[in-house]
Amino acid sequence: LSLAEKASLVGAFDYIVLKTLYSLRGKSEFVSFNSLRKKLDVKNDEELKISLLKLNELKLISKDPTEFSFRLTFSGLDILGIKMLYLNRILYKLAEIIGEGKESIVYHGYDFDNNRIVTKFHRVGTDSYKKIKFRKDLEKKDWLSITVENAKREFDALECIRREGGYVPKPLGVQYNAVAMEHINGKELYKKADTVNLKEILEKILETMRIAYNICNITHGDLSPYNILIDESGTPFLIDWPQATDSEEILKRDLINIATFFKKHGIEVDVHKMFDYVRGV
Template sequence: MNSLTLAERVAVTDKVDYLILKYLIEKREKFEYVPQSVLKENLSLTEREAQISLLRLIKNGAVTKKRIRGEDSFSITFTGLDIVATKSLYSKKVIKSLGITIGEGKESRVMFGYDHEDNTLAIKYHRIGRKSFKKRISNFPSKNWVSMTLENAKREYEALQCVKNNMGYVPTPITFTTNAVAMEYFEGTPLYRAELSDPEKVLDAILGTMRIAYVYCKGLTHGDLSQFNVLVSKDEDVRVIDWPQATRDEDVLIGDVTRILSFFEKEYSLERDLEEVLDYVKGYS
């Protein structure tokens, strides 16, 4: 089943498969790998039901198997998380179908989604692996990779929601579930590839969004702001994207402001005083 799309993988996942995946997520802090006997007992499955479902989930790439203390045990994969999230988006009627992948990195995958009015959405699936964020693991209340992934999705959704509710230039968030955030699809070019006719307007929009995040969202800052996570439309409207590392940290705020000012100074000879900009972002001026 390696050649199947995510939508096809969701389609071949039945009710028992889904129950198993949900249980693996629920017990993520207790077990990295859940023994088959525990799955059978807690989900009231027969031996045959468990075997058929687990074999299908393995072929579907949704779980991995490891022999532990003489018993087959199972752990959910990123694909398994994606399946659970997508099924939830279907059941909540957020989307009626999935499209192609439009972006993929080490820690997320973004796909087109289509709602029941045929509007195009962006569905972002978070994927924080066991080695990701090694240097920032203290930011997470849990060191379990599944929990870190779920927390990342929640953090991004909450940041987007607060900033958008206060009129910041971010994609409109719709909902989050499991490791997925559904949001407005914004057609734009990454800032580092854009050729701006009015760079001052674009910089003001970015800094205004940072100010909203800090002043109205209790000291929030993006956490990884740069020319790589700002989109600019043909009309030079702006969306600041990728907020999973949003945090409340003064040093991180300074880094965010410094990077974006450095880009505009280098590319457009647009100079701003760092201290004055920080005062503006913090609402002091």
């Protein structure tokens, strides 16, 4: 079943069960039937058991192998995001998958006016968990919380940069691990390098990084020609901001990545000048 089909099978009570599992999440991950039952204040256990069985079959939750305890899966978290984006009239329906990375699944979809939009569902993989481990503030958190925080961080980055005139997709909403944003009709920069005005594109990338760094206090952290989309008019859009941090070291690394790509395609670049420009020196 697709995510959209699963979402349509989740009834009002099932949804409340998912929401409660999320709210009871903690370090131990699995939530016992008893604490779920208490929190939900259910009159008869059968209704809850039937719902849990159904959610388990849909793989929206998983059961502890030895105990009668449950936890949300990433798909279960996706469903909460979809439902809330729908209730907030941001996402009318999901369509096909655009891309599936280690850290996210990106879907086409439609808003309530039938415009094409994109919804990105965050996933925290082993890789990012390793990176996150170095961040003291996140050390004690569970994976669901980290995933939801990544989505929020990406949304906040898009919102600030866009508001200040940078070239990023317009963010539309964030709920749980789901970020809805404008759909950019285009291709990644690495596929388009031979057919576009690279000088103009580089200027717009640097302008965006300058706004991000100086006004929004963030740097991308994973900037590369894979995370830059070029639309039909040749305008770049910087995407994929969940790793955004405030660090000069990382800014330098991002700039070196970008400079290397443009140099390879015959554009003269001076990393030191780029660095000074972005920092506003």
